[in-house]
Each structure stands twice: as structure tokens, then as C-alpha cells.
Amino acid sequence: MTAPVTPDSTATVQEEPPLTMFGPDFPFSYDDYVTHPAGLGSIPQEMYGTEVAVIGGGLSGMVSAYELLKLGLKPVVYESGEIGGRMKSVPFDGYPDVVAEMGAMRFPPSSTTLFHYLDRLGLETTPFPNPLAEVTPSTVIDLKGESHYARHLDDLPGEFAEVAGAWQRTLEESSELIPLQKAIRARDAAEVKRIWNDLVTRFDDTTFYGFLATSPHFASFRRRELFGQVGFGTGGWDTDFPNSILEILRVVSTAADDHHRGIVGGSQQLPVGLWSHAPKNTVHWPAGTSVASLNGGYTRPAVTALSRTSDGSVSVTDSSGVTTTFASAIFTAQSWMLLNNIDCDDDLFPIDHWTAIERTHYMGSTKVFVLVDRPFWKDTDPATGRDVMSMTLTDRLSRGTYLLDQGEGKPGLICLSYTWSDDSLKLLPLSPGERRNLMLKSLEEIYPGVDIRSHVISDPVTLSWETERDFMGAFKANLPGHYRYQERLFSHFHQADLEPRHRGIFVAGDDISWTAGWAEGAIQTALNAVWGVMDHLGGESSPDNPGPGDVFAQIAPIRLGDY
Structure with missing residues (x-):
């Protein structure tokens, strides 16, 4: 509620x-950091144009690439599917301006760094209809x-x-x-x-x-x-x-x-926008340069192998068989991919970090959306004076149902069901049509006499994140006793205490953040990784705008004993 x-x-x-x-856990003012007129820092001139691999085209990857570009580096983006990651906005056939948010769909105003990037791209938000909001x-x-x-x-x-x-x-x-x-x-x-x-x-x-x-x-x-x-x-x-x-x-x-607020037009616009937007006041690159233009308009395909070279660089092999060596790399995809989808050298990370990656716990999640001819739920039941249908919380299979008004003269959008963990697992064997029918059956029991089916004008759009090969879950959720693992992964960007053979590759993404499932966490870890790359390549922050690594010793997450 x-x-x-x-x-x-x-x-x-x-x-x-x-x-x-x-x-x-790490009280650093990321919003002030990214808006400071001094910028995030600088790298030596001889490093201008250095290629840095950015693996994963979700929000963390796109923020990383965007900020690396501004420093004068060349982010080379690898993405197995489409830009967006779990900011995935799926349009309906025949209604391209109406999207189902299959991943992130609601954002708290306390995500102030996120709202900086939304404002940078001119994206609008609107209040999200949570229960009793x-x-x-x-x-x-x-x-x-x-x-x-x-x-x-x-x-x-x-x-x-x-x-x-x-x-x-x-x-x-x-x-x-x-x-x-x-x-x-x-x-x-x-x-x-x-x-x-x-x-x-x-x-x-x-x-x-x-x-x-x-x-x-x-x-x-x-x-x-x-x-x-x-x-x-x-x-x-x-x-x-x-x-x-x-x-x-x-x-x-x-x-x-x-x-919470939703992003008008869909959340995927943010990572896609960062891919194509040409930032002002960039170093080295000419005006009008974007991450997309540096990559020739296309991401490189899925990464299949990561390895170390003799000089400590990182070699990345993609699904086309091409291997490229980089001075540094940022890995923003779900960390479990390092265990199974990607062939990795053991020396990429210390053994304690590998253990932390292996022990990461993910929550599953399923959504089921349909389009309806109009927002009929706003009709008034003449017998009761109530809305004929409402935002619904239930212990039935649908669990949470959200009614999303698209505006005057447009179809209505219903998230029939949003479920997590065990409730999501119950739906995995079912086809999209079976999922839709089960949810409609639940809602018809709650709203007898309301013919919801007669208003449906689309096939269902549904997704279970735990079955997606490149995700294997919706978001990280620590179990009891997992704090030590989380601390290792979040703090990985500060590599002064690591052996040289473990440096130069940085993990990022909301699953190694303290606030998994929230876009702000993805952004914070991206900015950490950018600081790490800058430091690794001999750069430094402005004295007027110290970065997260510069103040790490003062505000680092607590390290519990018996590490």
C-alpha cells in the first residue's frame, strides 16, 4: 500500500x-558528482581515443559508455540483444506508441541521479498508479x-x-x-x-x-x-x-x-537515448559525437570469452569469432553470465570475488500485459457508484494488476499480473495465452459481471526474466549472510588493493549495487566503474569534484569480520 x-x-x-x-552503505552524492561543472575527471592526453570495452547495453552499460565518451575515451559496446537490458519497453502490434514495460516501469523521485539523465534527454515522467497512490x-x-x-x-x-x-x-x-x-x-x-x-x-x-x-x-x-x-x-x-x-x-x-513515476513513452528510451545522444563539452571528440557514432551505429555481438593478455590487458571474443584486446573493460551484464555463458579466465577476478558472483541470489519475475479498447475501468457501476474495476492486489494467481491510462482517445493498457519468485515460477510452463486466461479468470472472480475479455484487443505480451538466457533472473536480492559477498562486488571498482593481474576489468550493473532492482543502483555502479577506468588509465578527478574512489577510504561499506 x-x-x-x-x-x-x-x-x-x-x-x-x-x-x-x-x-x-556507501553515502556518496552521485547526483552532485555528475552535475558538477568540473566533470568527472580527466585522462592523460596520450590516452585519448583509447578503446574500452563496455559489455552489456542496459542502463549501466549506456551510462558507462556515455561518460567514457565525455572523458575522451572510445567505448566499444557489446550487446547480445537490443539496447535497454531490463529497461525493456515492448510496443503492441498496430499501436507503436503504447508500450508494455516488461522490466523497470516505476521510479522513485529519490533516484536523483537517474532523473539527471532523464532531464538530460528531455524525457517526461508521470505519477505511477500504485495501490492507494x-x-x-x-x-x-x-x-x-x-x-x-x-x-x-x-x-x-x-x-x-x-x-x-x-x-x-x-x-x-x-x-x-x-x-x-x-x-x-x-x-x-x-x-x-x-x-x-x-x-x-x-x-x-x-x-x-x-x-x-x-x-x-x-x-x-x-x-x-x-x-x-x-x-x-x-x-x-x-x-x-x-x-x-x-x-x-x-x-x-x-x-x-x-x-513512483513512470517514463512517458517507455523506460527503454533512456538507455537508447544515451546511445544516440551527443553530449556537450566532450574531450577529444568533435562536436556531435555519440556513443552510436563511435560504434558505427551498431553494437558488437554477444561476448563469448574474456581473457587476460600477458601485459594485463583484457581480450574480448564475440559470437562472430572476433577477438579484440582492450586496455580496460566494464562488464555490466548479469554477473551469472560470467559463470556459464562466457568462457572466462580465472585471473579476471580474485577467488573471493568469484565466490561472491556464484553466491549472488536472483529474484524471478513475470509480467502479463494486454491492450484494451479503452480505459473502461473508469466507468461507474450504477448500482454501487464505484469504478467497475480498480488497481488490484490479491492472493489469487494474478497478485498485482495495474490499470494504465494512456490518455484521451487511446486504448487502455492493463498489466494483468506482476509476480515475483515462487509466484513467477508457477507461470513458467504456460503459454502467453494460458497466462492471460488464468489472470482473466482471477479478475472475473473478483469483478463478477465485468466482461473484461470483450475489451481486449491484443495478444498478451508476457515475459519471465528467469528464462531469459542473458538474464536468468529479474534482479539480485541478498539472502541472510550475503552482505560480505555484496560488499566485495560493489567495492570491486576500487582496485588499489588487488594484485595487478586482477585489475582493469570492472563489474557494474544493478545486480552488484546495494539497491538491486532500482535504476539508480545501476547508474551508481556505472559511475563507480567509469572512475575505475579513469584511474586505471592514469587519469584523475578534479580536486573540486572528487569521485567515489577518491573518498572510498572515508565512506567505504563496512567490512565484516571473518571475511
Whole structure:
């Protein structure tokens, strides 16, 4: 539910700055870093035009390539499919201006570095209709065969407000949420780290469910069950119950689950735009140069092998059989690909990093979309005075259904189902048509008498990320005890302590970020990797704008003992 997590997290306080995704593990001001007039830094002139491999054309890859270009380097982009990665916007046949967001579809305003790039490309956003959000006309919560209609939280039975209050009190009493959010607002890195490092030490071995079960406010199983099915922000959270509670505390402390916005025209426009946009004030390259123009308008094909040369360079072999050697490389694809889809030298990474890659845990996810002739859900039922259909949370197979109004005179778009983990696995053997029919059956039971099928004008568009060869999952989600693995992968860009044979290749992407599943995390790790390449090639940051590696010693993620 979109209900206040704490008064501090959603209140509009004029004298206080907003919450942003500043940390908490690595409290660095990425938004200030990319907007600083001094730029990200410089490289020696003799390095101008040096080719750097960028493996993966998702958001992290495109941000990496875009910023490398501005430094005077030549990013060479490898992509097995199309530019976008999990920012995948699929148009409907005959309706190219209506897209189904198969991956990222909603973005919190606290993702301030993301919004810098959206603004750079002139992309617009609009409020996303999460359950009980202000922009959502109505919400139906259907549990155990009983439906509740609401426009506001107060319209629901009292136990829902009690659950929201229990979550708020649990966060305040068990995780110092309000002091942590105040430190994030003030960008007080020392205070953020003081609070967060203690939470990491206390909760690294605790599941989300275990955190709830030890709270006196969730002593009731019924309350825990209801919270898992309805949750907060985007809806039910029971699929996250086995994951580390630290993953959840990162989300709530940075308002990542609040006040989401969608990108008008589709999220894929951002990585595609960074590919084709010619930035101003570039070094070395003539005006009008873009990542696309440096690559001849085409990405190189899928990478099949990565190896070291005798001088420490990185050789990249693609599916056409061509091998190219680079002074440095950034790997932004899902890290599991380094284990199976790509033949890798052992010396690419230290053994502890290989272990971390192997232990990374991914969440699965499935979406099912259909196009309808019009946003019929806005019709009023004359018998009840209610909307005939609403944004829907349910314990039935569909779980979450979103109604997406495309504007006056346009068809309506329905995300019939958005599921994660076990709920996604239930759909894997089914064809697109079978998936659609199951979801419509669920919705017809919730809305008897509403002929949804008669409005459908498209074949279903569906995707399960865990079956995609180049993804094998939707996003990373740490399990209890995985903090040490996460710390190794996130910190990999700072390579001063690595042996020379392990340097020069950098991992990036939201799956090695602290906030997996959020575009901001993909961008932050891309900027880390760009700093790493710059440093590796003998460059440096401006004294007026130190980069993440320059301040690493002061704000590095805590390293737990028994490494």
C-alpha cells in the first residue's frame, strides 16, 4: 500500500531537503558528482581515443559508455540483444506508441541521479498508479475470497491501518529509521554510516520474515500474513520474506518505494537515448559525437570469452569469432553470465570475488500485459457508484494488476499480473495465452459481471526474466549472510588493493549495487566503474569534484569480520 512508512519519510517539510538514495552503505552524492561543472575527471592526453570495452547495453552499460565518451575515451559496446537490458519497453502490434514495460516501469523521485539523465534527454515522467497512490482512482484488495474497495487507506477495514501502523512502529523501534532518514536528508555521511554499520552488524543474518516475527507489533501470524499479502508501497512483500532484512531497510530508508513515476513513452528510451545522444563539452571528440557514432551505429555481438593478455590487458571474443584486446573493460551484464555463458579466465577476478558472483541470489519475475479498447475501468457501476474495476492486489494467481491510462482517445493498457519468485515460477510452463486466461479468470472472480475479455484487443505480451538466457533472473536480492559477498562486488571498482593481474576489468550493473532492482543502483555502479577506468588509465578527478574512489577510504561499506 502507498501509506506513510514514517512521518519523516513522506512528509513535505520546506526547511528539510528531500530523501534521496544517498547510501546508506556507501553515502556518496552521485547526483552532485555528475552535475558538477568540473566533470568527472580527466585522462592523460596520450590516452585519448583509447578503446574500452563496455559489455552489456542496459542502463549501466549506456551510462558507462556515455561518460567514457565525455572523458575522451572510445567505448566499444557489446550487446547480445537490443539496447535497454531490463529497461525493456515492448510496443503492441498496430499501436507503436503504447508500450508494455516488461522490466523497470516505476521510479522513485529519490533516484536523483537517474532523473539527471532523464532531464538530460528531455524525457517526461508521470505519477505511477500504485495501490492507494493519490493518482490511483481506486484500489481493490482481495484476500481469501473477500474484496475491499478503497480510494484511501481509511476506506479499508481497520486491520489494514493497524498493519501499516505496526510496520511503522517496528521500523522506528528496531532500525532507527527516523534518525537514519534525517542523516540521509542532511547528507551527513558520518552519521549515516554510524547508524547503518550498526544495522548491518546486527541484521546481516536476519530474514525479512524473521525481523517481523521478532517484533512485538507482529506477534500475530494473521498480521504478518496480511502484511505479506498487502505490504506497503508497491504491494505485497511476502515474496521477499526469505531475503535479508537489510535489502528492505535500504528501500524504506531511501524512500525507494514511495511516490513512483513512470517514463512517458517507455523506460527503454533512456538507455537508447544515451546511445544516440551527443553530449556537450566532450574531450577529444568533435562536436556531435555519440556513443552510436563511435560504434558505427551498431553494437558488437554477444561476448563469448574474456581473457587476460600477458601485459594485463583484457581480450574480448564475440559470437562472430572476433577477438579484440582492450586496455580496460566494464562488464555490466548479469554477473551469472560470467559463470556459464562466457568462457572466462580465472585471473579476471580474485577467488573471493568469484565466490561472491556464484553466491549472488536472483529474484524471478513475470509480467502479463494486454491492450484494451479503452480505459473502461473508469466507468461507474450504477448500482454501487464505484469504478467497475480498480488497481488490484490479491492472493489469487494474478497478485498485482495495474490499470494504465494512456490518455484521451487511446486504448487502455492493463498489466494483468506482476509476480515475483515462487509466484513467477508457477507461470513458467504456460503459454502467453494460458497466462492471460488464468489472470482473466482471477479478475472475473473478483469483478463478477465485468466482461473484461470483450475489451481486449491484443495478444498478451508476457515475459519471465528467469528464462531469459542473458538474464536468468529479474534482479539480485541478498539472502541472510550475503552482505560480505555484496560488499566485495560493489567495492570491486576500487582496485588499489588487488594484485595487478586482477585489475582493469570492472563489474557494474544493478545486480552488484546495494539497491538491486532500482535504476539508480545501476547508474551508481556505472559511475563507480567509469572512475575505475579513469584511474586505471592514469587519469584523475578534479580536486573540486572528487569521485567515489577518491573518498572510498572515508565512506567505504563496512567490512565484516571473518571475511
